[in-house]
Amino acid sequence: MPDTTLQIPTADGPADAFAAFPDEGRHPAVLMYPDGFGIRPVTRELARQLAGHGYYVLVPNPFYRHGPAPLFDLPEHIGARERPALFARLMPLIEAHTADRALRDADAYLRFLAAQPRAAAGPVAVSGYCIGGLLAVRTAAAHPGRVAAVAAFHAPVAADGPGPFSALTARVHLGHAEGDMTPQALAELNRALDAAGVEHTSEIYPGTVHGFTMSDTDAFDASGLERHWDRLLPLLRGALGTG
Template sequence: MPTHTLQIPTPDGLADAFAAFPDHGERHPGVLMYPDGLGIRPVIREMARELAGHGYYVLVPNLFYRHGPAPVIELPEHIGAETRPRVFAQVMPLIGAHTAERALIDADAYLGFLTSRPEVSAGPVAVTGYCIGGLLAMRTAAAHSDRVASVAAFHAPVSADGPDLFAKITAAVHLGHAEGDMTPEALGELNQVLQVMDTAGTAYTSEIYPGTIHGFTMSDTDAFSASGLQRHWDRLLPLLDPTLGNN
């Protein structure tokens, strides 16, 4: 499967990115994949290749390109209890500096680049994201309702922007919450807010993944759950396939 390291022009410079797509000599629906705060690394590349294998062109940008190319910080092969404090002491300032304004500037650049690729078919795209990347995915879908047909967010702080965010989204939505992040009561409150999508006729699902903690999709961390990752694929692919016409 072809993979590329690319440079995406943005108003603030060049964002390095990873792309994976099937080697069929055809055009494929585009998916913008936002990584978690730990950025582009082997596990993210593996997930992009897995998704690309289902018939998609998958573009993964370096969220923190303003601070340097990926990897912006040095990461161990496995992020466990001993290394987590050091890693997150470096990551959190990067997340804090990535303001909503910067995120929207970048989203416009990423979508423009994705849809201009010769390997990407015409039509709408999908956006998916993990942790902070899930919030960025939702912001992208809200800001570009004319270009985004479906959006998914996993173990993500999707409530951070309040109900106004959900009111702007017209794409089909799936939210996969970690059991360690979301109590049933909190899920009920979130789903009450999500009912604004019912009024707009927007399809959505929002559920807690049993037995999972924050970061469950990432196999290079102690949070990893094999069943949680599989459930993620079982929800993501049926969301993307019909909305992007990849049946």
Template sequence: MPVKTLQIPTADGTSDAFAVFPDDGERHPAVLMYPDGFGIRPVLREIAGELAGHGYYVLVPNFFYRHGPAPVLDLPDYIGEEARPAVFARLMPMIQEHTTDRILRDADAYLGFLTAQPEVAAGPVAVTGYCIGGLLATHTAAAHPGQVGALAAFHAPVGAAGPDNLRRITARIHFGHAGTDLTPEALAELNRTLDAAGLDYTSEIYPGTVHGFTMSDTDAFNAEALRLHWDRLLPLLSGTLVGG
């Protein structure tokens, strides 16, 4: 399956990225996939490759490109409890600098680039994301309601997008939350906001999970929850995207 290394022009420079898609000469529905805060690394390439194997063109940008090309952080092969403090000490300033204005400027560039690729089919696109990438995906869907047909976010602080942004979304939604990220009461409050906005969504806590449960190179990984993530994500995409 082809993997392209790409350079995406943005309002603030050039974002490096990669894309994975079926090698069949056809056009395929597009998915913009935002990484988690640890960024592009082998596990993200695995997830993107598996998704592409289901018939999608998957674009994964390095949204921390302002700090350099991926990998922006020098990460250990396995991110366990001992490694986390040092990693987060370097990561948090970059997250704090990644303002909503930056998110929205980049989203414009990423979607424009994605839909112009010759391997991408016409029609609505999907945005997905993990951890902070899920928040970026949510902002992207809110800013492009006529273009984004499906939104999925996993162990992500989606509520930080704010009720006004959530109300702008027209995409079908799945939010898969970690058990340590929000309480059942907080989930109920978020879901009331989604209900009030009249959104077509599912939003649930994945049992027995901690933040980061999809990432097999961390001590947060939960194999059963990763399977549930695929069970939720694939039907969402196939039921929304043309040709999916």
């Protein structure tokens, strides 16, 4: 499975990125936003696994304005002891990544994908984890003519309120951690999606906590990750087909 590191031109300078793709030909493109801990072995492996199903997968470093990934040293396993200090360094980066910055970057990432010889022309999908899931929804709402599917996992997708939902034309899957979302909050979110006319599935993954897809953290849940693939792959096949 070929993969490579890249530099994406943006209005605010080059953004480092990782891409994985099948051996030959052109393949439908997926823009994959990582969680707040960024590009690292676990996110590269997620990208490679998805590429193995026939997609060109691009993983940008959302915090490139502060330097290339990794922005700071990460332990091989992120446990409860390490998490507070890491979040103390991470939260200022997240807070500085405003919606305006995110949308400028989304424009650049999609332009870059359109120019890649191994990425097929036509609609793309966007996926994301944690804060990356919010970035994925923002990207899909800002590019309704380009994004055919969006998936977000353990993500604060309601952080912008229901407004962006009315701009969504993509098929949507939202996989929520049980530790992040109450049944009442889920019902309210799904009513907002219904009111906006969004074609969606939105569900709580039983027994999971925030970050359940990330195998290098204490939050990891193997059944939650498998459920994520069981939801993501059919969504992509329905919207893009496979390579």
